[in-house]
Amino acid sequence: MKECTPQNLTPEFGDYELIDTGNFEKLERFGQFTTRRPEPQAIWRPTLPEEEWQRRSDASFLKDQRSEERGEWQQTPSMPDRWVVRYDYKEMHLRMRLGLTSFKHVGIFPEQAANWNFIYDELQKIEARGIRPKVLNLFAYTGGASLAARAAGAEVTHVDSVKQVVTWSRENMELSHLDGIRWIVEDAMKFVRREVRRGNRYTAILLDPPAYGRGANGEKWILEEQICEMLSCCSELLEKENAFMVLNLYSMGLSSTLARTAVHEALGTPLREERGELTFKDTAGGKELPLGVYYRFVR
Numbered sequence: 001m002k003e004c005t006p007q008n009l010t011p012e013f014g015d016y017e018l019i020d021t022g023n024f025e026k027l028e029r030f031g032q033f034t035t036r037r038p039e040p041q042a043i044w045r046p047t048l049p050e051e052e053w054q055r056r057s058d059a060s061f062l063k064d065q066r067s068e069e070r071g072e073w074q075q076t077p078s079m080p081d082r083w084v085v086r087y088d089y090k091e092m093h094l095r096m097r098l099g100l101t102s103f104k105h106v107g108i109f110p111e112q113a114a115n116w117n118f119i120y121d122e123l124q125k126i127e128a129r130g131i132r133p134k135v136l137n138l139f140a141y142t143g144g145a146s147l148a149a150r151a152a153g154a155e156v157t158h159v160d161s162v163k164q165v166v167t168w169s170r171e172n173m174e175l176s177h178l179d180g181i182r183w184i185v186e187d188a189m190k191f192v193r194r195e196v197r198r199g200n201r202y203t204a205i206l207l208d209p210p211a212y213g214r215g216a217n218g219e220k221w222i223l224e225e226q227i228c229e230m231l232s233c234c235s236e237l238l239e240k241e242n243a244f245m246v247l248n249l250y251s252m253g254l255s256s257t258l259a260r261t262a263v264h265e266a267l268g269t270p271l272r273e274e275r276g277e278l279t280f281k282d283t284a285g286g287k288e289l290p291l292g293v294y295y296r297f298v299r
Contacts, residue, residue, distance in 0.1 A: 006256050006276040009294070011113035015085040019056065020284035022046030027053055027282075030098055030106060031085040036060040037104050039289070040252065047285030061104045073100040084175060087113055087144075092120050092151040095175035096144065097168065107142050107168065111278035111291040112208075115246055116148035118274075118296060119206065123152035126203060126242050133203035136195075136237065138188040138230075139213070143169030143181075145206045145246070150178045154203070159184040159191050161215045187215025189226060192233040203243050205234050211251040223251055231266035238267065241299055248278075249293040259295035272298040 017029040023046055026039040036057040046053065058079040063071040085108070087094040094116070098107040119135075126133050133154040137146045142165060146158040150173070160166050163185045173181055184191060188209070209230070213221040238245060245267070247259050256275035264270075274296040281288045 004260065004273045004275055007274065008277050008279045008288070008290075009111075009114040010279050010281065011111065011117065013087060013110050013113050015087065016110040016113075018280040018282045018289065020046050020048045020053065021282045021287055021289050025053075026289065027056060027284075028110075030108075030110075031083055033058045033079060033083060035100075035106060038063060041290055042287075044287060047282070047287070059100055063104075069104075070102050071104060072102065075100070087116070089113075089117050089120060092116070092148060093176065094144065094147050094151070094172075095177075096142065096147075096172045097175060099168075108144055109141075109292070111280060112144055112248070114278055115206075115248070115294060115296075116144055119145055119148045119204070119246065120152045122244050122298070123149060123154050123204065127153055129242060131203065131242055134201070135204045135206065136192075136202040137206040137208075138192065139208045139210060140169065140206070141165060141208065143172050145208070146181055147172060147176050147178060149204065149206070150181055151176070155180075155182075157182045157184060157202075159186060159188050161185065161187050161213070161219075187217065187219040187221070189221065189230060189233075190215065190219060192230065192237065196233050196236045200237060201239050202237050203239055205238055205245045207234070207245065208248045208250075223249075223254075227262060228266070231262055235266045235268075238299075244296065244298040247295045247297075249295075254293060256293045256295055259293055263295055263297050267297060267299075270297045270299050 015031045019027040021042040034056050059073045059075045082099045123133050135149040135154045135156045137158050140158045140160045146156050149156045211223045277290045278292045
């Protein structure tokens with residue numbers, strides 16, 4: 001196996017534009033609407049003046065001073081609470097409903113489109129070998145990766161502990177004219193332990209764990225404390241050949257080297273691997289914003 005040099009990836013996403021970043025905020029266009037949100041890694045100064053940020057923003061997230069995570073949106077009269085964006089890659093045509101949430105999120109992480117492309121391509125290769133792929137998507141949120149896997153023809157199991165988010169994912173599946181995804185509302189750790197006991201196997205495992213989270217029944221997830229057990233379980237669930245894993249890390253301070261080392265410890269040496277950061281450059285000044293760490297393991 002060749003040395004895996006870190007590589008930054010930026011997808012081509014016509015319905016998304018990172019307009020400007022700075023002063024711990026980002027100005028983004030999703031389809032025809034522009035939002036202004038906190039961004040802890042935008043430590044530099046913005047390129048555009050404050051007046052331009054205000055003029056362009058259809059919705060601005062105002063952080064609640066009593067909470068680290070929650071807040072509320074200040075909207076212009078023309079800004080809807082919900083709208084739809086599209087993402088197209090080869091024969092994959094995804095449609096996703098966005099919305100303004102009290103946690104500053106809008107329903108997708110656009111940088112993840114780079115992983116959607118990878119998932120789609122790898123599954124197509126596996127299908128071309130006469131294998132019907134089975135995909136497990138853990139901490140699956142609103143389902144972009146699940147949709148990409150289903151669009152490639154895979155059987156997909158989508159696991160998230162929040163019922164409302166799974167309902168949102170189902171809506172995105174229907175908007176994308178797909179069907180047949182298996183929906184599981186459950187704590188991811190509890191689910192994989194049970195799958196190991198059942199002896200189930202998957203062609204691909206997609207892992208997008210938060211730094212901290214709560215399961216459907218109050219189970220606590222702390223990334224640094226539980227990721228090694230999660231990867232150990234995944235090592236038993238992943239097929240021994242013609243298989244792959246995608247791991248994303250969003251906690252600040254965690255690196256692709258850490259992700260690579262942890263996966264190697266659990267799964268062994270891959271046939272092929274890729275790692276680095278998912279990024280976008282803002283169009284106002286060309287400032288490159290790191291948005292998450294990825295590691296891809298192929299056997």
